[in-house]
Amino acid sequence: MWRVAGSGDRRSRNVDGVEEQTTTSRRGETYAGRSREERANERRERIVASAVHLFGTRDYDDVTVADICAGAKVSKRYFYEHFDDRADLLLRVNREQNEWLLRGVGRAVPERPASLEELFGAALHTLVEMLASHPESARVIYVNAPRMETRRRGVLREDAQFVAAVLERAVGKPDDPVGYQRTLLALVSGLSEVIIDWISHDMAGDPGELADHLTRIAVALTSTIRPALP
Numbered sequence: 001m002w003r004v005a006g007s008g009d010r011r012s013r014n015v016d017g018v019e020e021q022t023t024t025s026r027r028g029e030t031y032a033g034r035s036r037e038e039r040a041n042e043r044r045e046r047i048v049a050s051a052v053h054l055f056g057t058r059d060y061d062d063v064t065v066a067d068i069c070a071g072a073k074v075s076k077r078y079f080y081e082h083f084d085d086r087a088d089l090l091l092r093v094n095r096e097q098n099e100w101l102l103r104g105v106g107r108a109v110p111e112r113p114a115s116l117e118e119l120f121g122a123a124l125h126t127l128v129e130m131l132a133s134h135p136e137s138a139r140v141i142y143v144n145a146p147r148m149e150t151r152r153r154g155v156l157r158e159d160a161q162f163v164a165a166v167l168e169r170a171v172g173k174p175d176d177p178v179g180y181q182r183t184l185l186a187l188v189s190g191l192s193e194v195i196i197d198w199i200s201h202d203m204a205g206d207p208g209e210l211a212d213h214l215t216r217i218a219v220a221l222t223s224t225i226r227p228a229l230p
Helices: 036-057 065-072 076-082 086-108 116-133 135-142 149-171 177-200 207-222
Strands: none
Touching: 036 065, 036 076, 036 086, 036 135, 065 076, 065 086, 086 116, 086 135, 086 149, 116 135, 116 149, 116 177, 116 207, 135 177, 149 177, 177 207
16 A cells, blocks of 8 residues: 655555655654654664564574564564674674663662572562563573573673672672682573573473572572671
8 A cells, every 4th residue: 555655755655564664754854753763763672572572482593584574564674774684683682681681680689688598589589580471581581592602601701790799788799709700600500501491391380489499509609608808
């Protein structure tokens, strides 16, 4: 169906609900009350939402750029304005979803936890609740990520740094920084494997019980950390 956008504009056609390029008055600066930047951001959000759904419900190799564009209702032209290819999209989506998860966990951590149990209990119960409420995001973060080995290792180090920052609230700075970093890397790696196993089994079982188990693991590993002397 042809549609006239406005005076001096070229016609645009929307095929099967897929958004195609449209030029508007004033060199495309505004259309339907939205700026070019606003429209581009909205298209990117739709692409990301489509990718989270598809990567979160299907194997990476079964998802094509065409599938993602169809879900987002945009043409491939707009896809390549934001992403280099499917692998680039997965990389960015994985990073953004992990940042979303860490923000939520960070907000749940008490400012001055009285113990490691309080600190990790709040953090890990929130983490499991967020993943259980957003299973597609959970798969994007934990299940599809292993195909990107370099990215996966980077995420583990980022997560270890995050844990280090919140852990200082309870135990202060460690007396053995190297051992401390290795302990935290082992911690986030181990917790991630338990979470991957849970997700791979369709999140079966009580999420609260899983969070309790993760908390006990975290406390057991970090209780050996001794604070530096003042």
